[in-house]
Amino acid sequence: MLLRVIAGAAMLGALSLAAHAQEMFDGYLCCNLRTDGSWMSDSNYAESGKRIVPVGTPIRVSGYGRQRVLVDVNGGKQAIGNDYSRDLDLVTFAKRWVVAEDPSRKIAGYPPKIREAIKSARITKGMTREQVAMAVGYPISSENPNLDVPVWRMWISSFAGYTVNFDKAGRVSSVETDPQTRVLVYVD
Structure with missing residues (x-):
């Protein structure tokens, strides 16, 4: 009987997980x-x-x-x-x-330089973490498990990486990479 109860509970848990997934x-x-x-x-x-x-x-x-x-x-x-x-x-x-919420509404309220950077899929100084994500996507979570850290490690190809550095206010202070990658990911 105990085995049936355990099996039944496991089945319900699996069904709940499958429905959630x-x-x-x-x-x-x-x-x-x-x-x-x-x-x-x-x-x-x-x-x-x-x-x-x-x-x-x-x-x-x-x-x-x-x-x-x-x-x-x-x-x-x-x-x-x-x-x-x-x-x-x-x-x-x-x-x-x-x-759930259309990010375009937020973007419309950003300064022109930030809007243009997002539109061109590049980063510019002064962007927030949210704005960086809108522009180039989220960093890979296996390398960046916490998004509130001062440095995000990002990639534009499997061979070309870059780091986005945030100041204490949570805004981009710099992007570090090789000159060729910098042209692709950063706009002054």
Whole structure:
């Protein structure tokens, strides 16, 4: 009898977890994400042939797969790959990238320099952490488990990394990288 109770409780727990993992919802893309037309990765590499799906794009979470969140965006189906942030469960991962409130409203109230940097998927001095994420995406959580730290380690390709340094007020004070990568990720 005890084994049946334990098995029943385990089954209910598994069903609850499966139902939670299948949470579907509508929202908006939190950040500029690069796509090859079918795949957007949490690494957000700027490889040739990829285009940017802009922050604020309406998006629907339509399912979950192995280390991916299936989404409907711009009339097509894509996946957001949890390639490097696997310490986040898929629903938490989905809610990081697909947000309930349209970020475009916030962006409209930012100074012109910040708006232009976000639109061009680059960082500029004085941006907040939220604005950096809107522009270039979130840092990979396995390297940046806490977003409130003074330095974010970011990547534009598997070989080109950069660091975003924040001052005590939580605003970008500098970006450190090689000159070639700096042109791609930073605007004065």
